[in-house]
Amino acid sequence: MEFSFNVNQLLKQEITKVDSQLQPCRQNGIDRYGFQQLQRMLYEIVDRMGEASAKAQGLRGSITTGKKLELAGHRLYIMKDSNSNGEKGAVVGILKVGTKKLFVYDHSKVQHELEPLCVLDFYVHESRQRMGCGRKLFDHMLRNEGLSAQHLPIDRPSPKFSSFLKKHYNLRGTIPQVNNFVIFEGFFSRRPADA
Ligand code: ACO
Numbered sequence: 001m002e003f004s005f006n007v008n009q010l011l012k013q014e015i016t017k018v019d020s021q022l023q024p025c026r027q028n029g030i031d032r033y034g035f036q037q038l039q040r041m042l043y044e045i046v047d048r049m050g051e052a053s054a055k056a057q058g059l060r061g062s063i064t065t066g067k068k069l070e071l072a073g074h075r076l077y078i079m080k081d082s083n084s085n086g087e088k089g090a091v092v093g094i095l096k097v098g099t100k101k102l103f104v105y106d107h108s109k110v111q112h113e114l115e116p117l118c119v120l121d122f123y124v125h126e127s128r129q130r131m132g133c134g135r136k137l138f139d140h141m142l143r144n145e146g147l148s149a150q151h152l153p154i155d156r157p158s159p160k161f162s163s164f165l166k167k168h169y170n171l172r173g174t175i176p177q178v179n180n181f182v183i184f185e186g187f188f189s190r191r192p193a194d195a
Contacts, residue, residue: 003048015077017075046066063120094123095123097119097141099117100181117147150169150171
């Protein structure tokens with residue numbers, strides 16, 4: 001997705017992690033006005049990618065916006081292509097994770113109250129799907145969070161996302177739950193302590 005401003009000026013790495021601290025806007029030597037300008041750019045990226053994600057999933061409203069990111073305590077990984085749109089760069093995908101208090105059933109139908117890190121939103125721009133960008137973004141998040149794919153509950157995975165998880169992480173069997181989160185086989189084995 002292209003923007004009128006220079007994406008490379010805001011997002012320095014190929015994949016940038018953003019949380020409520022809005023780190024990409026806190027650049028060396030920047031004053032309050034400069035921060036606000038970068039914040040506006042970041043919000044536009046998050047809002048427009050969030051909208052496109054909602055549209056791709058057939059949702060009525062965005063679940064990812066700049067404002068929500070600042071308030072909700074989630075972490076958003078943003079992937080860019082620095083060589084697109086001239087020297088300005090373009091945004092390729094977003095992946096949002098965050099902790100949720102969940103009641104999770106195990107294989108024996110015993111309920112556990114947990115607060116695991118969950119996948120909340122995932123979107124790669126239509127022009128870049130099925131080229132490995134989603135895998136790169138997801139792997140980066142797993143490394144950064146120190147987790148394996150089976151340890152992340154997924155909030156209502158779409159058919160494309162289910163196929164993605166099957167193909168790249170061999171996640172197939174699920175443990176039945178009563179909420180919207182999908183828990184895969186392997187969730188309870190070698191699970192790290194909740195954050
Ligand atoms: N149809 C079926 N499977 C697909 C499709 C598609 N159109 N696109 C990607 N996949 C799956 C397939 O398993 C595919 O492998 P294949 O091409 O051999 O069949 C694999 O993903 C490709 O892997 P990547 O290229 O690494 O993934 P991609 O960059 O396409 O990103 C993603 C995957 C994020 C699911 C992307 O397809 C997308 O944005 N889809 C629309 C939005 C969406 O459904 N997001 C998930 C919502 S649920 C949630 O966020 C909790």
